[in-house]
Amino acid sequence: GAVVSQHPSWVICKSGTSVKIECRSLDFQATTMFWYRQFPKQSLMLMATSNEGSKATYEQGVEKDKFLINHASLTLSTLTVTSAHPEDSSFYICSATGLAGGGDQETQYFGPGTRLLVL
């Protein structure tokens, strides 16, 4: 139990285009989903927190108009990187919390990540 998937696993796009990344909780209802970004040899940096049906809460320094988050249902959240630029190239990882497989409700279960390369 407690499986989170992401799609796509990697994407290459041209500068100025928008990219959408999907995060799904496959076997549990995720009350909250989180989006992180990780640069090489660095730790995960939280970008935003979202709850189903409400607006995401962004961390300081993260542009909400550039990184659009939609939490449409209890099993799906999407992150759209708008007008992507090379400096947005990174590893994007989502996580979800909820009552999953009898585990603690506070535990975050992570997706496998999406590697974005903007040319």
Next chain:
Amino acid sequence: SQKIEQNSEALNIQEGKTATLTCNYTNYSPAYLQWYRQDPGRGPVFLLLIRENEKEKRKERLKVTFDTTLKQSLFHITASQPADSATYLCAPTGRGGYNKLIFGAGTRLAVHP
């Protein structure tokens, strides 16, 4: 501001020995603390959660301690195996909010045969 410190240097140990990783935090009082494992190019995998009222927690070869006075957690892997080689992340989590995780930089563990 909240600060989390993990051994920045890689930890190299011999197979069969016990690996001990340290996580220190300052400027807040987490209600619980989680440990994750991350392999290169992959998302973190949850290992253990320990609450502030728990001193120790075990799961198979893993053991976590949580000392709220020292503001420190220790993560032990006994009888280590080369397959345990990975980066281990700690995430002390505060109260309220939506269980937002703030991660330490992680400690890279290498277990040699």
